[in-house]
Amino acid sequence: MRTFVLPDTEVLAERARAAFDRCGVERPREVEGASGAARSPITGQELFGLEYDTEESTDRAIAEAQEAFAAWRDTPAPVRGRLVHRLGELLREHKADLAALVTIEAGKVGSEALGEVQEMIDICDLAVGMSRQLYGRTMPSERPGHRLMETWHPLGVVGVITAFNFPVAVWSWNTCVALVCGDTVVWKPSELTPLTALACHGLLMRAAADVGAPLGVHRVVLGGREVGEVLVEDRRVALLSATGSTAMGRAVAPKVAARMGRYLLELGGNNAAVVAPSADLDLVVRGSVFAAAGTAGQRCTTLRRLIVHEDVVEEVGRRIVDAYKQLRDRIGDPFEESTLVGPLVGERGHAAMRAALERAQADGGEVLVGGDRCFAEEAADAYYVEPAVVRMPGQTEVVREETFAPILYVMAYRTLEEAVQMHNDVPQGLSSAIFTQDQAEAERFLSSAGSDCGIVNVNIGTSGAEIGGAFGGEKDTGGGRESGSDAWKTYMRRATNTVNYGGGLPLAQGVRFL
Ligand code: UN1
Numbered sequence: 001m002r003t004f005v006l007p008d009t010e011v012l013a014e015r016a017r018a019a020f021d022r023c024g025v026e027r028p029r030e031v032e033g034a035s036g037a038a039r040s041p042i043t044g045q046e047l048f049g050l051e052y053d054t055e056e057s058t059d060r061a062i063a064e065a066q067e068a069f070a071a072w073r074d075t076p077a078p079v080r081g082r083l084v085h086r087l088g089e090l091l092r093e094h095k096a097d098l099a100a101l102v103t104i105e106a107g108k109v110g111s112e113a114l115g116e117v118q119e120m121i122d123i124c125d126l127a128v129g130m131s132r133q134l135y136g137r138t139m140p141s142e143r144p145g146h147r148l149m150e151t152w153h154p155l156g157v158v159g160v161i162t163a164f165n166f167p168v169a170v171w172s173w174n175t176c177v178a179l180v181c182g183d184t185v186v187w188k189p190s191e192l193t194p195l196t197a198l199a200c201h202g203l204l205m206r207a208a209a210d211v212g213a214p215l216g217v218h219r220v221v222l223g224g225r226e227v228g229e230v231l232v233e234d235r236r237v238a239l240l241s242a243t244g245s246t247a248m249g250r251a252v253a254p255k256v257a258a259r260m261g262r263y264l265l266e267l268g269g270n271n272a273a274v275v276a277p278s279a280d281l282d283l284v285v286r287g288s289v290f291a292a293a294g295t296a297g298q299r300c301t302t303l304r305r306l307i308v309h310e311d312v313v314e315e316v317g318r319r320i321v322d323a324y325k326q327l328r329d330r331i332g333d334p335f336e337e338s339t340l341v342g343p344l345v346g347e348r349g350h351a352a353m354r355a356a357l358e359r360a361q362a363d364g365g366e367v368l369v370g371g372d373r374c375f376a377e378e379a380a381d382a383y384y385v386e387p388a389v390v391r392m393p394g395q396t397e398v399v400r401e402e403t404f405a406p407i408l409y410v411m412a413y414r415t416l417e418e419a420v421q422m423h424n425d426v427p428q429g430l431s432s433a434i435f436t437q438d439q440a441e442a443e444r445f446l447s448s449a450g451s452d453c454g455i456v457n458v459n460i461g462t463s464g465a466e467i468g469g470a471f472g473g474e475k476d477t478g479g480g481r482e483s484g485s486d487a488w489k490t491y492m493r494r495a496t497n498t499v500n501y502g503g504g505l506p507l508a509q510g511v512r513f514l
Pocket of ligand 1: 464
């Protein structure tokens, strides 16, 4: 294990302030004894106090977004695209600054933090293109002299609630698409990542000023559950897009549904990869280690279960353990170039990891590697852990739950049918993968009798999806789709139009009246 020197929290705070200055965005107002705070999981300490929003200020933010909607709705979509285009330019310019904030607040290592900002840049490009492609269809009318078509219209105010682990990418999937669709946005970021949010909001406001868009197209509200609940309950919020735990989704969905609002949920995952006997084991090891230990196991797409054919399970287990042993020296300060595994976001993640490992062992699981906390003496308030691999005799209850920490459970299977059954036998349905060189096997996994997830991959891991596809999952994952493909349709309302240019008034279905 390498030595660990605890970074100075004040140095991190200074780094955050400098990032705001370089972005040309006003620094957040630091308030001692404020209702909230910015923190860093790198040290586990508070950077400085920040005032949270109240019910009244959240209400005001919704009102401002609602007011801006009237003008924004009437702005032609390709002109709306210019705002997102300008945002993309600013994100490119300030990629390093934003990545530094992501590292400070979410603890991501450099390359992953830069990747997250790149994900925002990518969605900007996609959304600009989309702004000229919000296609409606024309259908043949059964009546002479009639035209039947559909048109897509902006919805209104979109509430976006995001989680700490992708503090800005998931915001951008929602916001860039919503903006070109003609919606306005009120964003409640995670309480753990207010600074990253304020910097992105500031850049979007700069972009709005540059292109002459109304500033009310985007508002940000800081705070916890109470602030989120205002967005959930408010009828002016036409669509609520929420990312977080399944428990959060279960609380949010009925409330939005009760007021006939729309919701888009991106909740927990418990993602698995099936490793067939024909698999290229080099790919399996590299793909699994990134997907399971990357981001310290804190992605909703993190690989949590490896279902391996019994002929290769020992070898796969051994090789993954070897790779994990190499990770040991790469755990630590995410600002250090050689670090691959940064801290968990907080104490809760660590407690959940400990509890899950104990339960797994009680179920007959064997911890093959990892699981210990590191640097507890040097960093008493921060939670660095060794990613763990646990060999399980079967898929017990603890394996079927999502633990938001780096634990990879390895289980054996005999037939592909059994593997698919085990794969699908969890409440969540986000991402999945199969490693195989056998095309028929791959196709079976991709077929409707195969994986039941929203994302199904072949010969790559479960995480690291591109923005071009629709992102989301089934069952307890919530059923929503964000980002690319036709996910934009969730952010608009559809009107079906029949135009009679024929002079007569033939009724559909041959009905005669008067
Ligand atoms: C998430 O963890 O909430 O596919 C999103 C991935 C990333 C997004 C993850 N592009 O892993």
